[in-house]
Amino acid sequence: MNIPEMMQAVQLEKMGGPLVTRTVRVPHPKTGEVLVKISASPVNPSDLARINGISDEQDINSFIPGLEGSGTVVEAGKGILPRLWLGKRVACSAISPSSGTWAEYMVTSAGYCFPLPKKISDEQGSMLLVNPMTAVAFFDIILNDKHKAIINSAAAGALGGMIRLLGNKHNIPVINVVKNDLQAQKLRQDGARYVLKNTDADYTDQLRLLTHKLNATLALDPISGSHTRQLLEALPYGGTVIVYGQLSGIDQGTSLRPLVLENKKLHGFYLANWMKETSMIKTVLNLYRVRQLLKNDLTITVQNRFPLEKTQSAIDTYLGNMTAGKVLVIPGL
Numbered sequence: 001m002n003i004p005e006m007m008q009a010v011q012l013e014k015m016g017g018p019l020v021t022r023t024v025r026v027p028h029p030k031t032g033e034v035l036v037k038i039s040a041s042p043v044n045p046s047d048l049a050r051i052n053g054i055s056d057e058q059d060i061n062s063f064i065p066g067l068e069g070s071g072t073v074v075e076a077g078k079g080i081l082p083r084l085w086l087g088k089r090v091a092c093s094a095i096s097p098s099s100g101t102w103a104e105y106m107v108t109s110a111g112y113c114f115p116l117p118k119k120i121s122d123e124q125g126s127m128l129l130v131n132p133m134t135a136v137a138f139f140d141i142i143l144n145d146k147h148k149a150i151i152n153s154a155a156a157g158a159l160g161g162m163i164r165l166l167g168n169k170h171n172i173p174v175i176n177v178v179k180n181d182l183q184a185q186k187l188r189q190d191g192a193r194y195v196l197k198n199t200d201a202d203y204t205d206q207l208r209l210l211t212h213k214l215n216a217t218l219a220l221d222p223i224s225g226s227h228t229r230q231l232l233e234a235l236p237y238g239g240t241v242i243v244y245g246q247l248s249g250i251d252q253g254t255s256l257r258p259l260v261l262e263n264k265k266l267h268g269f270y271l272a273n274w275m276k277e278t279s280m281i282k283t284v285l286n287l288y289r290v291r292q293l294l295k296n297d298l299t300i301t302v303q304n305r306f307p308l309e310k311t312q313s314a315i316d317t318y319l320g321n322m323t324a325g326k327v328l329v330i331p332g333l
């Protein structure tokens, strides 16, 4: 494979954006690393949080966003795993802020690459690591902790859909929380049995009734802010909320009273930390579970595709309607 010296990569023009494309040097892998020629990469909320979190001038000059993607391994650093992956199509995730997936090439650890079977396309494979792995991790927690039913907040999104799918597979009733009538109607059409709107005036009362009826003792919450308090209030005695996102944009508003009076628990979840704390064997097993899901049951909706030089439009399109599906960045489109 002929690897060029220079490539196109997305960078921040200045703090806070906009995103621009620049010509930069193609990086080369060190021991344990590989160079991936990127085929596709999604825009995820975690990418936007990372872009907004960049704070210093030096970071901006070297920062290439994009946390997950798919592509082909075109160069291997020293080590068995890098050589094993050489020439393979992989799902991959970034390990360094200076080499992200929104570029023609990315250097990453071979341990952060996972070979893709023929049945999984580059596009679907590019979304394999973050959301499907999170959904599988949640069901590890749900089954281990023997929860009988769960609350799935922001259920109309991509991850929300995967949680519904796994709930069906494991026979765990899922209470789906959405924002508006359109989302509620869509979920019901897709066969969801329990759907609530968090914009209804009596939402907390409806939620409390249903959680007690189904004995839903775990709430998954990517919304945060006052929604976390509503979940804490609605759960039965001893229930747990896992906060894993901040879609409301609000960082406070949680009354801790139910933790004190009703023995409830509030935990955080971040996939990267969860994977670090999980044994290698379990991670590989979970990756195979995800691969099976994408091969057989799960197709992630893609609403639009943009070339690298239009990544800012990709983000604007995604933020315009997150429920419509993922937006992909495709080098060379």
Ligand SMILES: NC(=O)c1ccc[n+]([C@@H]2O[C@H](COP(=O)([O-])OP(=O)(O)OC[C@H]3O[C@@H](n4cnc5c(N)ncnc54)[C@H](OP(=O)(O)O)[C@@H]3O)[C@@H](O)[C@H]2O)c1
Pocket: 044, 045, 046, 130, 131, 134, 153, 154, 155, 156, 157, 158, 159, 160, 177, 178, 179, 198, 222, 223, 244, 245, 246, 247, 248, 269, 270, 271, 272, 321, 322, 323, 324, 325
């Ligand atoms: N902690 C981790 O390791 C981890 C891993 C994966 C994902 N996540 C988090 O999981 C969340 C979902 O990710 P995703 O990829 O599924 O996103 P997505 O496909 O863009 O879906 C987001 C969904 O949330 C809805 N939403 C936004 N604000 C809401 C609110 N206040 N109340 C109810 N629904 C709301 C959106 O509806 P509209 O389209 O109407 O706005 C959309 O349906 C994100 O916060 C992401 O950061 C965290």
